[in-house]
Amino acid sequence: MQNTAGFQATGFSADSVFLGRAFEKYGVRADFEQRYEYKNAVNEYTQSDYTGPHREAMTAWMTSIYDSALANAAQDRKTTPAALKTVIEAGPYSAEQALANKLIDKIGQVEEAEAEVKRRAGKGAEIVEFDQYTSDKGERTGSGKNAIAIVGGEG
Known part of the structure; x- marks a missing residue:
């Protein structure tokens, strides 16, 4: 990491483009059948925002990815996922602080x-x-x- 850089892990995010309102405005009818509330692939065509179950599913998916990334990074950093999460989420850090917290290996x-x-x-x-x-x-x-x-x- 360069000495003038800052270290801030911002996490993961996902977004979706919902066309339901546009379809409604222009008279487009999305002809889909949704079997269960958590089967949300069609929501982008039928809704204007996340439904409760869709948001719940997306949050669970992103949390799973974040937890997996933390576990892998913690193994590489020779610490526990909980300890790494605490350190990362307390950032941002200067390069020197990131090195002291064992988030990076070298400043250069x-x-x-x-x-x-x-x-x-x-x-x-x-x-x-x-x-x-x-x-x-x-x-x-x-x-x-x-x-x-x-x-x-x-x-």
Whole structure:
């Protein structure tokens, strides 16, 4: 983590686009049959917001994902999920605080992280720009060998 960066785990979220009100306004009739209240796949076409059961199901699903992520991170950090959750949810932290709380392993610069990744990857390893990685016209269309690709994305 860079020394000027802040550490804040914001958790998980999910959203849905509900078309019920738009369909109603334009006279579109969504012709679906819903068997049970927790079978909510059709709700985005028939409702204008989450129903109680739909919200309950989404909350349970997102909580499950969060708990699983916490358990995996806690194992990596050699702590318990409850202890990690307490520390994470008390943030945000400066880089120094994140290091002191064992949320990160090192404070450094991007160039240092790139050099370490290449060192760990072994002789001949290189970092390829995303547009070059995805381009069919570029010289990099795959090595034909066993390889590890780390593809980052933002947005």
